[in-house]
Amino acid sequence: MLVAENHAVRDELIGRIVWRLLIPAFFGLPLLGAWMWLATRRGLQPLDAVAGQIAIREPSRLHALTPAEAPEEIRPLVESINHLFSRVEHTLEAERRFTADAAHELRTPLAALGIQAQVALRAQDAEERTHAIQQLQAGADRAARLVNQLLILARIDPEKGLHKQPVLLDHLTEEICAAHGTMALDKNIHLELETAATVVSGNADMLRILLRNLIDNAIYYTPAGGRVNVQVAENSLTVTDTGPGIPAHEREQVFRRFYRLAGQEAQGSGLGLSIVARIAELHGARVELADGDGGSGLMVRVLFSSHATSPLQS
Structure with missing residues (x-):
């Protein structure tokens, strides 16, 4: 038994199906893409806010970041950055105190060295000059000891872990x-x-x-x-x-x-x-x-x- 099929009817049916699939996709995909772009932009706004705060702040400003309505997903990141800022601020403050203390401590022995040098220059006899020079040497030894201790402190302060x-x-x-x-x-x-x-x-x-x-x-x-x-x-x-x-x-x-x-x-x-x-x-x-x-x-x-x-x- 032979069965005949009309190819024109089949082609027309296929064409209708294709158009019904392509027309929604043709108009829907751009709309879907635009919606995804807008949603992504909205979701990334807190990150943009964080990046903006970091980009415009001065190096000395180490206070915590405060992004508005940060979503739960990026809060660990913001907290980690704030923790880093806190540690950097603590380190800088320690360095400022160390520098101020070092300058204060060095001022006294250096002033004493200057006084002893003036005494040696104005000495009227050899005995007075010898005594002044001995005091000058003792002062220089104390200053060298202090500088050496300061250098050691500057070396060990940043140490967090040692190679043991x-x-x-x-x-x-x-x-x-x-x-x-x-x-x-x-x-x-x-x-x-x-x-x-x-x-x-x-x-x-x-x-x-x-x-x-x-x-x-x-x-x-x-x-x-x-x-x-x-x-x-x-x-x-x-x-x-x-x-x-x-x-x-x-x-x-x-x-x-x-x-x-x-x-x-x-x-x-x-x-x-x-x-x-x-x-x-x-x-x-x-x-x-x-x-x-x-x-x-x-x-x-x-x-x-x-x-x-x-x-x-x-």
Whole structure:
């Protein structure tokens, strides 16, 4: 049986179907695209507001962003940016305080150097001139000590995390004590060292600075003929001297920068223990102050966490 089909009817039917599909699409797609564009623009307006606030603000303006009606999706982004601004503002404020304090502290020794130089120039005899030059040298040494401490503070302040590795604390302590041998001999100070083989997880450069400040301070403030004892135990480092010590009610204050005890003959920078405390903090350690042997002098002990230290097996 044969069945005949009219191609013209089929083609006409296909054409009608195609036109019915294309005409709505022809008019609908542009409208849909325009609607999507408007919706996207409206949704991105809070981001544009944030970008606009950041683009026009001065570098010194670090207050929080306040986009109007920020949708839930971008609030974590805005909060993160505001948190970053807060941290940057805190860092800049710390730098401003550090610069102001440094300028204030440097003004006094520099003025003293100028006065001593004038005294040396106006000296009438060799003895007076020699004394003035000696005072000038002592002032220059104090200024150099202060500048060195300021540079150390500027270096360690930005540190958030340290590259740590096993450090032979006993060997490092021996190295620093040997370097201070001449300083101790010049003041007729007996420098003793007791060590137990100990490994500390830390940064060798920073621990070297910590040791240098502790031993340097102990020798500096101990009168001639005194004694400084340095001891390395399994999880602690202790430096004890026979100097004037620190009254119990002032021991918390000495960790503040530029804090000096009244009535001391030796004039320090007021930075040594603040540097020690900062380095100890970076190593997860704590610093304790107590009276020295017999209730006189000062004992400074740095206590490392037990998981950060381990005795070396011989």
